[in-house]
Amino acid sequence: MRVALFITCVNDTLFPGTGRAVVTLLRRLGCEVGFPRAQTCCGQMHLTTGYPREAARLARRLTDVFAGYDAVVTPSGSCAAMVREQYPRLARTAPGPSFAEAVAETAPKVHDLSEFLVDVLGVTDVGASFPHRVVYHPTCHSLRGLHLGDRPARLLRSVRGLELVPLPGAEECCGFGGTFAVKNPAVSAAMCADKVHNVMAAGAEVLCAADNSCLMHIGGALRRQRAGVRIMHLAEILAATGDDPPPGPGAGTGKGAEAGKGEGVGKGAVR
Known part of the structure; x- marks a missing residue:
């Protein structure tokens, strides 16, 4: 399974160790992990502060960047929810069918890490040990x-x-x-x-x-x-x-x- 890591702005800038942990974990479970370097912000901050046009442009970019992967995994429920909940709404207000088609293709493939592990890979025991x-x-x-x-x-x-x-x-x-x-x-x-x-x-x-x-x-x-x-x-x-x-x-x-x-x-x- 070809999996893309969607790292998100906060993690990429402040918490890079989290992204490395995701890659370590997914590779342990047999996933081929890619990191599209062209990825940027999902647009959540723009949308929630009243800039839907700017958010839509970022959404278009994200759907292009992550096209072709079997799944997109992110260590952020917040950004996963933005893509799955808000992108279809942004697409309904955008001119032309291409954006809506891209959202319909990509958004369902975006998963929070825990739901990807449990629902897609079907595992709960990932071989971890943490005695605390x-x-x-x-x-x-x-x-x-x-x-x-x-x-x-x-x-x-x-x-x-x-x-x-x-x-x-x-x-x-x-x-x-x-x-x-x-x-x-x-x-x-x-x-x-x-x-x-x-x-x-x-x-x-x-x-x-x-x-x-x-x-x-x-x-x-x-x-x-x-x-x-x-x-x-x-x-x-x-x-x-x-x-x-x-x-x-x-x-x-x-x-x-x-x-x-x-x-x-x-x-x-x-x-």
């Missing part, structure tokens, strides 16, 4: 847009040595919401404070999610409070083996943000 206490935060787009349900939890429960602990108020938004956090900082901070309180009450070593944007938001508050809880993308845990070092200062997603900023996953993901 983990709490999972279901991000809004993955929960309400993609309706991932318990797919991420099923994958985590199959990781050897991992103890998945419940998160109080798990389905509540963390307050990030892309530009929402910029336009409504006080409300966003209050929502994040509630989420941080619940994460700390869970007593886990690691906070996991399927979107690094939410992890960045919550993780920043955790670091400021010196909570001692690490943040890691789901892909990084699923790619882990017993030989990996335990979470510590700078580990996981946070390390990718600090050490890999500006590095770009395209240079290292598919060598």
